[in-house]
Amino acid sequence: MKARLDIAGATVGLIAVALSLTPSLLPRPAWGQGFVSGLAFAVGYGIGVVAWRGIARLSRGRLPAAAEAQVWIVALIGLVGAAVIMPFAIGWQNSVREAVGMPDTSGFDWLVAGIGYLLGAWLAFAIGNGVARGYRRLHALVEPRMPWRETRPRAHTTMTGAGTVVAMLAVFSIGLSLLSFLLTVASESKNRQYDPEYPQPTSALRSGSEESLIAWDQVGQAGAKIVGGGPTRDEIAAVTGLDAMDPIRVYVGVDVPGSFEERAALAVEELERTGAADRSVLMIAGTTGSGWLDPAAIDGFEYLHAGDTALVAMQYGATGSPISAILTPDLSQDGTTALVEAVTAWWEGLPEGDRPQLVVYGLSLGSFGIQSAYSDVNDLLASTEGAVLAGTPSFTPVWSAAQDARDAGSPYSLPVLEEGLHVRWADAWGGLETLDGPWEETRIAYLQHGTDPIVWIGPSVIWSEPAWLQEGQRSASVSNDMVWIPVVTAFQGMIDLILSTAVPEDAGHKYGNVAVDALHQVTGDAGLSDEAMARVRTVIEAYDTFSPVAN
Structure with a gap:
């Protein structure tokens, strides 16, 4: 059986890649840009698949549940899309680098970005598959133990789904508490390791x-x-x-x-x-x-x-x-x-x-x-x-x-x-x-x-254009090519915070x-x-x- 990919997922994934290449506050290293774009493709792919399945279900059979094509067809579409957007992407990134006094990026940098892209996409798909498997196992564990399983058969699907969601939230809460505890312990241990x-x-x-x-x-x-x-x-x-x-x-x-x-x-x-x-x-x-x-x-x-x-x-x-x-x-x-x-x-x-x-x-x-x-x-x-x-x-x-x-x-x-x-x-x-x-x-x-993303990026950037990007309000050190994009600008700001430390x-x-x-x-x-x-x-x-x- 030939490998296949979902066309809707791939389409949304490619759109996500294009958005990830738009300019933000700070330049990103080539490997970091590639890694982020890879993550963006995988996340976009998942959103596209889920959205298409929802539309197909609403169509009541008039649309196929999965719009799939062979991998090489999707890959070809992706290469064409990359060829179209690459000149724009290079110009965007160089506008950000110029704004902070850094030299332009080179062609070899984009080869490094390509390697980072593959790693990012692989990691995101691996995490997504792991979450999906965990959900299925948790659902299988929770569903037989629901008290309404025998007494309320008509509500079975809804209620077992609700029970699974509650269980997942409980697991997430416990996991977050455990993560906080482990990070605190690790930090306290490091805090006692003095530099000679x-x-x-x-x-x-x-x-x-x-x-x-x-x-x-x-x-x-x-x-x-x-x-x-x-x-x-x-x-x-x-x-x-x-x-x-x-x-x-x-x-x-x-x-x-x-x-x-x-x-x-x-x-x-x-x-x-x-x-x-x-x-x-x-x-x-x-x-x-x-x-x-x-x-x-x-x-x-x-x-x-x-x-x-x-x-x-x-x-x-x-x-x-x-x-x-x-x-x-x-x-x-x-x-x-x-x-x-x-x-x-x-x-x-x-x-x-x-x-x-x-x-x-x-x-x-x-x-x-x-x-x-x-x-x-x-x-x-x-x-x-x-x-x-x-x-x-x-x-x-x-x-x-x-x-x-x-x-x-x-x-x-x-x-x-x-x-x-x-x-x-x-x-x-x-x-x-x-x-x-x-x-x-x-x-x-x-x-x-x-x-500085710490100063400017807050929750409201997700849904509304911030004052610091508006005409007459923005800093001269921000690229003229940077515009506000719902959700994307906030995400880019967080990435800037994590990856962009090698700046003047x-x-x-x-x-x-x-x-x-x-x-x-x-x-x-x-x-x-x-x-x-x-x-x-x-x-x-x-x-x-x-x-x-x-x-």
């Missing part, structure tokens, strides 16, 4: 040291990099040309016993122990899901102030941000809010004329956590003396309200609020200084690249050096000359660039 490049600090100004109230084995993997890293007093002095101090870094790991409030109280005790009240600037930093902080931002902060700083952060979990945001979003809110409230209360108790400048900083899920501690922008302005918030997730209420309150005529991608009097937005170094009016203290700086520093979800500029504008500096500031920027731009997606 970051030894236990010897300075009493660091958590995890011998003098610290927090044991070294309780700061965690991410915390060890924070308290064990960063510039020393001599390194800061060499770059700035100023007499420098060793910065204070307080970090409370997730392995410290107690509630969030008890850990936050311990963080305050550490601030008191290290003499943080005598420093010029105190930063409360919101961490990502794993407890990570961008080294470029926090190191740059210490260079700006010649080490006369104190940083405090608290780990609320050990799983990466995407998993944490989906499975345990309350941890970021509750943990960071507890820290903010405890440190702010301590700071407010210090003599008003003789206390550090209080600023807050957060990147990605860390930005979400920081803003969760405040009711709105006015509360943030009243409770701090500055804020730098980068790559804020689209589901952050304070950010969303600020975006919606923008001045008339200002674009959604980079709003202006009250002529930039206290709150400003930027997507590049120097962007905070482009407005003509005064920027008074207290200052809040939002950093958001026009190509001024694109996507990377904000390291831009954050240093924002911190400079918001917190000032220790009297750096223009030459010293240029050296600081040179040092920070040499850092490895990180996207906090997996952190």
Whole structure:
């Protein structure tokens, strides 16, 4: 018997492939584009098959239950379709690459994409077949045990189907809980595996040291990099040309016993122990899901102030941000809010004329956590003396309200609020200084690249055109060829988030050096000359660039 494929399924699958090639926020690696297109074909194929069978059933026999053809016929149609769409696809992808300053794709890249396509399609079909077999087995297991099997024969089909659905939902719920548990266990295990490049600090100004109230084995993997890293007093002095101090870094790991409030109280005790009240600037930093902080931002902060700083952060979990945001979003809110409230209360108790400048900083899920501690922008302005918030997730209420309150005529991608009097937005170094009016203290700086899927992709993108893609609202860094497509744009944004990490520093979800500029504008500096500031920027731009997606 010759192999056959469903024509309706293949047709919808090819349409799905075409849609997967349309431009999105960020360029994807060739293998990633191919893999996504392969998945798209398999998913589209399944939708096409189901849809045709539904139509055939409604036709009551006038249409065949399956519209099949030999594989070679479908493959030929697919090759013709690919030949037609390929020039458009190359142009679309190159328009995205040009928008973020990357070179055009080459023909060999598309060979790699073809291999990825085959793997993606194979994987999706394998998963689909596995789900189908699981459904049939579950149905066979559930159906004989339904109480209405003998007593309500007419409702047999409907009720057994309902019973199977209930059973599948129960299995899914149990599976999701099990997955969450396993991921948490794995993350906690990884959290205790320290990088030998970051030894236990010897300075009493660091958590995890011998003098610290927090044991070294309780700061965690991410915390060890924070308290064990960063510039020393001599390194800061060499770059700035100023007499420098060793910065204070307080970090409370997730392995410290107690509630969030008890850990936050311990963080305050550490601030008191290290003499943080005598420093010029105190930063409360919101961490990502794993407890990570961008080294470029926090190191740059210490260079700006010649080490006369104190940083405090608290780990609320050990799983990466995407998993944490989906499975345990309350941890970021509750943990960071507890820290903010405890440190702010301590700071407010210090003599008003003789206390550090209080600023807050957060990147990605860390930005979400920081803003969760405040009711709105006015509360943030009243409770701090500055804020730098980068790559804020689209589901952050304070950010969303600020975006919606923008001045008339200002674009959604980079709003202006009250002529930039206290709150400003930027997507590049120097962007905070482009407005003509005064920027008074207290200052809040939002950093958001026009190509950052974390900032722009939310559930509403599935069914409605987002403001950031509309004429006059979109960023210049977004490809002109990108248009909103229901469901597809949201799916592409999620793929961008997962696959598009190899992008320049001024694109996507990377904000390291831009954050240093924002911190400079918001917190000032220790009297750096223009030459010293240029050296600081040179040092920070040499850092490895990180996207906090997996952190």
